[in-house]
Amino acid sequence: MRLLCLCVLVTTALTANVNAQEAVKEAAGAETTKTTEVKLKDLLLKIPETWKTAEGSRMRLATYAIPKADGDTDDAELSIFNFGGGGGGMSDNVTRWVGQFDGAGRESKVTKGMAGDNEYVFVDVSGIYKKPKPGSPPFLQETIAAPDYRMHGVILMLKDGGVYYLKLAGPDKTVKAAAADFRGSFGGDEKSEKDFEI
Numbered sequence: 001m002r003l004l005c006l007c008v009l010v011t012t013a014l015t016a017n018v019n020a021q022e023a024v025k026e027a028a029g030a031e032t033t034k035t036t037e038v039k040l041k042d043l044l045l046k047i048p049e050t051w052k053t054a055e056g057s058r059m060r061l062a063t064y065a066i067p068k069a070d071g072d073t074d075d076a077e078l079s080i081f082n083f084g085g086g087g088g089g090m091s092d093n094v095t096r097w098v099g100q101f102d103g104a105g106r107e108s109k110v111t112k113g114m115a116g117d118n119e120y121v122f123v124d125v126s127g128i129y130k131k132p133k134p135g136s137p138p139f140l141q142e143t144i145a146a147p148d149y150r151m152h153g154v155i156l157m158l159k160d161g162g163v164y165y166l167k168l169a170g171p172d173k174t175v176k177a178a179a180a181d182f183r184g185s186f187g188g189d190e191k192s193e194k195d196f197e198i
Helices: 001-030 092-099 172-186
Strands: 034-040 041-049 064-065 076-081 106-115 118-132 143-157 163-171
Touching: 001 106, 041 172, 064 143, 064 172, 076 172, 092 118, 118 172, 143 172
Parallel strands: none
Antiparallel strands: 034 041, 064 076, 076 163, 106 118, 118 143, 143 163
16 A cells, blocks of 8 residues: 555656646747847847848838738838937827827827836837838828738837837737737836836
8 A cells, every 4th residue: 555655656746747847848938039139339139030131211220020920911020210319209209109000990008117227118009000101202201001000119218328219010910929029129028017108
C-alpha cells in the first residue's frame, strides 16, 4: 500500500513538473517576435523583422509596412516623425489624428503611460479613415474613405531628447494584431496606461 502511495505521489510530482515546464515554454513562446534595433536620431526602436522598410515622404524619419492580417486586403503602415522644435502641441496633434477619421461611427480613446523614463500619449482611433489618396501630393490633402480602419498614434517624449510621433494606421484587424509589437517597439506598457484628457 505504501509503495502504491509513493508511486502515485512521484507520478503526480512528475506530471506537475512537466506541466510547469510546458507553461514556461508557452509563456516564452508568446514573446518570440524577432526584432532589430533601429536608431533614428536619439530614438531607439525594436522593429519586428516582419515589418519591412517602405517608401514615405521626406518629412518622415522612417516608414514601415506591417503585413496584413488574414482577411484584410491592405497592409498597415507605420510612419515616424520628428519635427525638431516644431510639430505643434500635444493637443493639436491628437486632435489632428482623431480628425483623420470621419465623425460618423468614430471611436477614440487617449491614454498616457511611461516607457522606461520616457512619457508618452497613446491615441487609439477607429472607424472610417480618410486615407491619403495614392499618388496625390500631400499638400493637396486628397483622401479616400477607408471603412473599418484603425490608427494607433503615439507622441513619445524622451526624457533627455526630442519628441517623436509614431503613427500606425491600417485595417482594424491588422492594427490590432500589431498592437503589442507596436508598443514593444518603443517600450510602452499598456497595463500602466491611464485615461488622459487633452
